[in-house]
Amino acid sequence: xxxxxxxxxxxxxxxxxxxxxxxxxxxxxxxxxxxxxxxxxxxxxxxxxxxxxxxxxxxxxxxxxxxxxxxxxxxxxxxxxxxxxxxxxxxxxxxxxxxxxxxxxxxxxxxxxxxxxxxxxxxxxxxxxxxxxxxxxxxxxxxxxxxxxxxxxxxxxxxxxxxxxxxxxxxxxxxxxxxxxxxxxxxxxxxxxxxxxxxxxxxxxxxxxxxxxxxxxxxxxxxxxxxxxxxxxxxxxxxxxxxxxxxxxxxxxxxxxxxxxxxxxxxxxxxxxxxxxxxxxxxxxxxxxxxxxxxxxxxxxxxxxxxxxxxxxxxxxxxxxxxxxxxxxxxxxxxxxxxxxxxxxxxxxxxxxxxxxxxxxxxxxxxx
Ligand code: SAH
Ligand code: SF4
Numbered sequence: 001x002x003x004x005x006x007x008x009x010x011x012x013x014x015x016x017x018x019x020x021x022x023x024x025x026x027x028x029x030x031x032x033x034x035x036x037x038x039x040x041x042x043x044x045x046x047x048x049x050x051x052x053x054x055x056x057x058x059x060x061x062x063x064x065x066x067x068x069x070x071x072x073x074x075x076x077x078x079x080x081x082x083x084x085x086x087x088x089x090x091x092x093x094x095x096x097x098x099x100x101x102x103x104x105x106x107x108x109x110x111x112x113x114x115x116x117x118x119x120x121x122x123x124x125x126x127x128x129x130x131x132x133x134x135x136x137x138x139x140x141x142x143x144x145x146x147x148x149x150x151x152x153x154x155x156x157x158x159x160x161x162x163x164x165x166x167x168x169x170x171x172x173x174x175x176x177x178x179x180x181x182x183x184x185x186x187x188x189x190x191x192x193x194x195x196x197x198x199x200x201x202x203x204x205x206x207x208x209x210x211x212x213x214x215x216x217x218x219x220x221x222x223x224x225x226x227x228x229x230x231x232x233x234x235x236x237x238x239x240x241x242x243x244x245x246x247x248x249x250x251x252x253x254x255x256x257x258x259x260x261x262x263x264x265x266x267x268x269x270x271x272x273x274x275x276x277x278x279x280x281x282x283x284x285x286x287x288x289x290x291x292x293x294x295x296x297x298x299x300x301x302x303x304x305x306x307x308x309x310x311x312x313x314x315x316x317x318x319x320x321x322x323x324x325x326x327x328x329x330x331x332x333x334x335x336x337x338x339x340x341x342x343x344x345x346x347x348x349x350x351x352x353x354x355x356x357x358x359x360x361x362x363x364x365x366x367x368x
Contacts (some may be wrong), residue, residue, distance in 0.1 A: 007064060008021060008065045009065070009066055009067065009068045010035060010039065010065050010066070010067050011039060011045075011068060011069065011137040011140060011144070012135055012136030012137030012139070012140055012141075012177070012180060012181065013136075013180070014136075014180045014183035014184050014187060014190075015032055015033070015036060015183070015187060017180065018032035018035060018036060019032040021064075021065070025060055025064060027057060027060070031053065033189055034050065034052055035050065035053075036184075036187065036189035036190050037190075038050045039067055039144075040144065040187075040191060041189075041190065043148045045068075045069065046067075047062050047065075047067075048062075068137065069137075069141045069144060069145060070087040070137075070142070070145070071088040072085055072086070072087060072088075072145060073085075073086040073087065073088050073094055074086045075149070076341070077339070078335070078336040078338050078339045078341060079338055080336065080338075081100075081101045082098060082101070082335045082336030082339065082341050083099040083149075083150070084096055084097070084098045084336060084339050084341040085097050085098075085142070085145065085146070087111075087138070087141070087142060087145075089114045089131075089132075089138060089348075093114045093131055093132075093350055094114075094348040094350075095111040095114055095134065095138075095142075095167065095168050095169075095348045096111055096167055096168060096341070096348045097109065097110045097111060097142040097145075097146060097167055098167065098341045099146050099159070099160070100335050100336070101159075106150070106153070106159045106160050106162070107161070107162040107163070107164060108143060108146050108160045108164070109164050109166045110164070110165060110166075110167050111139075111142065111168035111169050111348070112134055112139060112165055112167070112168070112169040112170070112171040112178055113130065113131075113133050113134060113168060113169025113170060113171075113173065113174050114130070114131040114132050114133075114134065114168070114348070114350055115128045115129050115130040115168065115348075115350035116128075116129075116130055116168065116169050117130035117170075117173065118170050118173070118203055118237065118238050119237050120203060120223070120235060120236050120237070121234060121235050121236075121237075121307070122270060122299060122305065122307050125168045125169065125348075125350075127302075127304065127305065128348075128350040129350065130350075133169075133173075133174040133176075133177055134169070134174065135177055136177040136178075136181040139177055139178065140184050140185070140190075143160055143163065143191060146160050147159060147160050158191070161193070162193070162197045162198075162199075163185055163198045163199070164199045164201060164221070165178065165199065165200045166199075166201045168348055168350075170203055170205070171200050171201065171202065172202045172208035172212065173208075175208050175211065175212075178200065179212075179215060179216050182198060182216050182218055183216065185198050186198065186216075186218070195218050195219065196219055197219075199218065199219040199220070199264070200212065200218055200219070200221070201220075201221040201222075201223060202220070202221070202223065203223045203236050204222060204223065204224075204236065204238050204239065204242050204247045205238065206246055206247060209247075209250040209251070209253075210250055210253065210254075213254045214257070217254075217257065217258045219261070219264070220251070220263050220264070221263070221265075222247065222251060222263055222264070223236060223266045223268075224236075224244075224247075224266065224267055224283075225266065225274065226239075226274050226279075227279050227283040227285075227286055228244070228282060229244055231279075235268075235270075235273075235274070244286070251263050251292075252290065255291045261291065262291045262292060262293050262328075263291060263292055263293070264293045264295050265287060265292055265293070265294050265295065266295050266297055267283065267295065267296050268297045268298075268299050269296055269297065269309065269310035269315050269318070270299050270308070270309075270310065271307070271308040271309060271310045271311070271314070272308075273307065275310040275314050275315070275318055277317065277321050279318075280318045280321040280322055281321065283322065284321070284322050284325050284327060288325055288326075288327060292327070293328040293330070294322060294327060294328065294330070295329075295330050295331075295332055296315055296318065296319060296329065296331045297331075297332045298310065298315060298331070298332070298334055300334065300337060302340075315331055316331075319331055
């Protein structure tokens with residue numbers, strides 16, 4: 001018997017890579033199409049059950065490949081219908097995915113890394129530090145599992161109709177796995193989602209935004225959170241490398257390449273920090289007249305963090321101030337907070353291997 005460790009995991013391979021796998025076996029490339037449908041659309045992971053493949057091909061696949069899913073450690077169901085899963089990611093680590101049902105859609109919020117190195121001041125994932133990148137199989141495995149675990153929609157479609165990379169990790173710091181995973185989400189042979197229904201959220205890795213524009217132009221959300229560099233340097237430290245002007249230039253290049261689509265700017269509302277009407281005016285000056293939507297996110301508290309959520313009234317005034325200039329502004333509904341599944345509360349289980357402790361000083365050694 002061959003060593004399973006040597007076998008290729010087909011779960012994370014998009015069509016081109018799967019075709020190459022078949023060609024390397026001396027088989028016809030078109031089998032990739034059959035196998036993609038079996039795995040992602042029919043949820044079959046055992047080659048023996050792939051009955052439109054010849055017996056000899058099934059045997060060859062068993063010898064050379066596996067379809068290996070991330071192990072589910074737990075499922076939590078929120079009072080509001082939100083569902084959170086914890087997936088094992090090796091060495092006692094875990095990542096989370098969250099399903100948010102709404103009448104007209106089902107959004108799955110997925111993780112791209114075990115932890116995150118970017119250390120945003122208000123984020124539970126960032127507070128844990130970074131352990132490693134997920135593989136494409138571990139990313140797409142979250143979607144596979146949610147679709148298998150949840151009942152289908154009334155029209156017979158899978159429960160997951162929209163994907164947001166807003167779970168644990170910075171997706172553009174794991175570009176190499178996020179792009180193949182995204183190709184599977186878009187593929188008609190796999191999940192068949194339109195580009196508008198897959199959103200990559202980034203804290204602002206400018207070179208990767210430009211690459212994404214050329215290679216995989218899905219919807220983009222940008223975690224802005226502050227209207228000036230001084231404040232953003234404090235809240236989103238990657239701003240020291242790619243300041244606001246540089247980031248916004250990349251955003252407008254992104255929209256220009258793609259039929260003037262809008263970018264969503266995420267703005268976490270932190271009491272007394274970034275939530276004044278002056279901040280709203282400054283934000284408006286940056287984004288007014290541009291293909292921009294603003295999504296205000298009430299801060300979700302977590303243990304050991306000192307920020308507080310802006311009051312509902314402050315959030316409303318901030319929103320109204322921007323709407324008065326004709327801008328598109330929404331406020332995110334907080335969902336699943338009874339199971340710690342709200343934005344920024346996803347902590348999974350991460351032990352940070354890039355943080356070096358020196359007495360009581362903490363140094364982060366990883367950068368994006
Ligand atoms: N790393 C990516 C995607 C994951 S975070 C990014 O930063 O965009 C998804 C969103 O949740 C981001 O906008 C992030 O800033 C926000 N977020 C992080 N911590 C939060 C918290 N405690 N409360 C509310 N939103 C938070
Ligand atoms: Fe990382 Fe995003 Fe959290 Fe910042 S907000 S630490 S980029 S996961």
